[in-house]
Amino acid sequence: MLNIIKSLTNRQKRWTMIALDSILLLVAVLFALSASAQNISGDFYQSVWNYLPVLPYMLLAGIGLSMWLGVCSIRLKAYETAAIGVTAIFALFLVCLSVIGSNVAGLGLPLGMHIVFGAAFFSLVVISRAVLLQLVLALYRRAEPQCRVLIYGAGTTGSQLVSALRSHESIEPVAFVDDNTAIQGLTVAHLPVYTPLHISDVARELNINRVLLAVPSLSPPKQAQIARRLERMGLEVQTLPSFAQLIGEEALVDKLKPISANGFLNRDEVSQPFSDAAECYADKVVMVSGAGGSIGSELCRQVLECRPTKIVLYELSELALYNADMELRQLVEGTAIRIVPILGSITDTRQVRKVLDEHQVQIILHAAAYKHVPLVEANPLAGLVNNVFGTQALAEQAAKANVERFMLISSDKAVRPANIMGASKRLAELVVQDMARKAGNEGTIFSMVRFGNVLGSSGSVVPLFQDQLSRGGPLTVTDRGVARYFMTVQEAVKLVLQAGAMAHGGEVFVLDMGKPVPIMQLARQVIESAGYTVRDEENPEGDIEIAITGLRPGEKMTEELTLSGELLVTKHSKIFSTREDGLSEIEIASALRRLREAFVASNEEMARDVVENWVEGFEKSSDTARKTS
Structure with a gap:
């Protein structure tokens, strides 16, 4: 199944979503007509039969609107607030077309039926996207090994990171660790928060593969210290990109260099010309x-x-x-x-x-x-x-x-x-x-x-x-x-x-x-x-x-x-x-x-004897210190 999904082209994916939305449109119409027939004690089958001439136009309009508004092109992982808003506009247009079509056909359907149709269609489309996303993610998780991650930092950045990772096919956020004692033992973004003091035990018990540092408020040296401590435990450590990386300014950051060594001289440099x-x-x-x-x-x-x-x-x-x-x-x-x-x-x-x-x-x-x-x-x-x-x-x-x-x-x-x-x-x-x-x-x-x-x-x-x-x-x-x-x-x-x-x-x-x-x-x-x-x-x-x-x-x-x-x-x-x-x-x-003889004999002790004999101030005591250190 996963291979079939991966083999679909973008065009095939669009038409698949159009077909799905067309089916949902039919379901929404039937649901609205059923609710309308019950409310006015009418005949449901007669209402469906009367609405049939309008239905082809609604389906064609739905296909056109989906392509025009781009509803069929929205990726499942990107189906969030903005996409839901576009879907609402899509449903509103269909409600208007349903009203116009039924009036032209002289059906005399109540306005409530069209509103119920729009609400039902909107709900079905949103729910279908959420269900499809979870199905696809489940297929990916079953097909690929999961990387279980522990997030260091349960603040705003950590919570946002969890939200982003939950839509990822192969990464599963498992828990938080945080230095803030006030939130240790609580649940943040549906994940437990542990103390860093027991991070090795947490990593072992939860089978953690990677630790993500989500503490941008800490200075780079302190982040580096935390990373080194975690690496010594055998954990893979990654950190969130800097703001400069996120906005595409990495080239500018790369140009920043440490202060020149000349700045530590504590005196003026010699600047006299070569002259003669x-x-x-x-x-x-x-x-x-x-x-x-x-x-x-x-x-x-x-x-x-x-x-x-x-x-x-x-x-x-x-x-x-x-x-x-x-x-x-x-x-x-x-x-x-x-x-x-x-x-x-x-x-x-x-x-x-x-x-x-x-x-x-x-x-x-x-x-x-x-x-x-x-x-x-x-x-x-x-x-x-x-x-x-x-x-x-x-x-x-x-x-x-x-x-x-x-x-x-x-x-x-x-x-x-x-x-x-x-x-x-x-x-x-x-x-x-x-x-x-x-x-x-x-x-x-x-x-x-x-x-x-x-x-x-x-x-x-x-x-x-x-x-x-x-x-x-x-x-x-x-x-x-x-x-x-x-x-x-x-x-x-x-x-x-x-x-x-x-x-x-x-x-x-x-x-x-x-x-x-x-x-x-x-x-x-x-x-x-x-x-x-x-x-x-x-x-x-x-x-x-x-x-x-x-x-x-x-x-x-x-x-x-x-x-x-x-x-x-x-x-x-x-x-x-x-x-x-x-x-x-x-x-x-x-x-x-004598030094050449020591070299030919590969005798370090002889070489040190030569140095001690002929170099003023040198003592082999430094050699003793070397051996005992």
């Missing part, structure tokens, strides 16, 4: 390692402003290289600047040598590194090989290829490091310092620049907070006292290029990053900038909680920028240099040899 630094990169072949990363890609963008002849993008990640290449090619359209994408690892000495020789690279900006502290802490050999041996391979080949300048992008975590990532960056600095001594005043100018966290970069704290915020929180902070130096990627890169241009060889440049920013303060800013409130002891009804998770393995409360604490001014007010003792040529060679 641009001349250092103009008409040169510049290679950027790690060109697909946050810092590497920004280096490429800003180097383009200096008008080089060619930029070589050296990157290990195919996707990152593809994205950087596509963006930069659009930026250089209409210029003579060439973009050369190179997919490979900086630890591959032969490939590095081939690229430097083939493209006659003059300046190297070395930003390639594994930088995420927990990942490198869990994979120390991979981090040391990439960050230390990769830097060594690139620096040695740069010297052999007579590259003019080599700038290492380092980190404040390299100063008295508490983790393998910071230690690997410190060893990379020692390698570059050693290369600078070997080059002297005649060869490649080796230098390095050290700075702290970059706001908005991949894996940094602001995007992490914003992601946690979008999921309803909590925002996680490792310790209330943790503070970090912050810079935007744009200003960091601007100063890196300035430092690279003023280098004479062997310098350790340090960028002025202002004062350390407490991470707790930053978390509050992220929450409040999004229009929410912090939920804590002072404000237990707030939107988003800040959770303290404890320091991670290798994490320090605060970072430093120099070993000596001494900063020397340069000609740029935001760039300092520092004097730091490195390792001798024999010492660095010994450290690298």
Whole structure:
């Protein structure tokens, strides 16, 4: 039966309803004539016989009116208040035609008979639609599995949702849950209302398949918190669409973006122009390692402003290289600047040598590194090989290829490091310092620049907070006292290029990053900038909680920028240099040899011994903490 209904075309459905209404018209006429005959003690059969000449015209008029008014085209699920009103007009027209037809035929039927006919026909049509709808829904329910839903929120929105769902073929609303204790235990829209405290029991007892959130008055974070709690119970959760989605404004909503990371800097950005630094990169072949990363890609963008002849993008990640290449090619359209994408690892000495020789690279900006502290802490050999041996391979080949300048992008975590990532960056600095001594005043100018966290970069704290915020929180902070130096990627890169241009060889440049920013303060800013409130002891009804998770393995409360604490001014007010003792040529060679032996033996303990022996401030106690945490 259901297959027959589904196979009907719209035209066939219309004619089916016209046939049904014609039958109902006949029934209504017979009922009205019967009632009229009883009231006036007349002969029922004689009344029917007298009315027969009028009946064909009534049937034809009924078909025409049904098609004109669209009564036959109204879908069963859409047969509501407006459709009932159209049906009333339909019945009124038929009453008028019945009066006119009987008078023309000289039947002398009383007016009450025609009114009874109209009322009967109207009632029969409305009742028939309701009955047909329930029959069709019953057929669908029997043929298709039912999705039993629990509605979270028994307010106006929830009640309206129940009304809408009851006409759905495969969804059955079963019950409500609501936080309002005043309505718990009552019946709303013929459904019982339960407390959310026992929602898991309710879902199990009522065999619930899905929970629908109908609480638009709650903030998005609180809705997200409820959804996560329900999902942990194994329930599928859906929420009502926003008003913007309902009125078709989704494209506009999609354009709304979270506040820029720059807004959390708490100081003015560096906005000084490149000035003479641009001349250092103009008409040169510049290679950027790690060109697909946050810092590497920004280096490429800003180097383009200096008008080089060619930029070589050296990157290990195919996707990152593809994205950087596509963006930069659009930026250089209409210029003579060439973009050369190179997919490979900086630890591959032969490939590095081939690229430097083939493209006659003059300046190297070395930003390639594994930088995420927990990942490198869990994979120390991979981090040391990439960050230390990769830097060594690139620096040695740069010297052999007579590259003019080599700038290492380092980190404040390299100063008295508490983790393998910071230690690997410190060893990379020692390698570059050693290369600078070997080059002297005649060869490649080796230098390095050290700075702290970059706001908005991949894996940094602001995007992490914003992601946690979008999921309803909590925002996680490792310790209330943790503070970090912050810079935007744009200003960091601007100063890196300035430092690279003023280098004479062997310098350790340090960028002025202002004062350390407490991470707790930053978390509050992220929450409040999004229009929410912090939920804590002072404000237990707030939107988003800040959770303290404890320091991670290798994490320090605060970072430093120099070993000596001494900063020397340069000609740029935001760039300092520092004097730091490195390792001798024999010492660095010994450290690298032992580190290579640890790698060949795949011995993490040996690698940590090397780091502890040669990196100032590093202690294997961080390793102990890692193992016991």
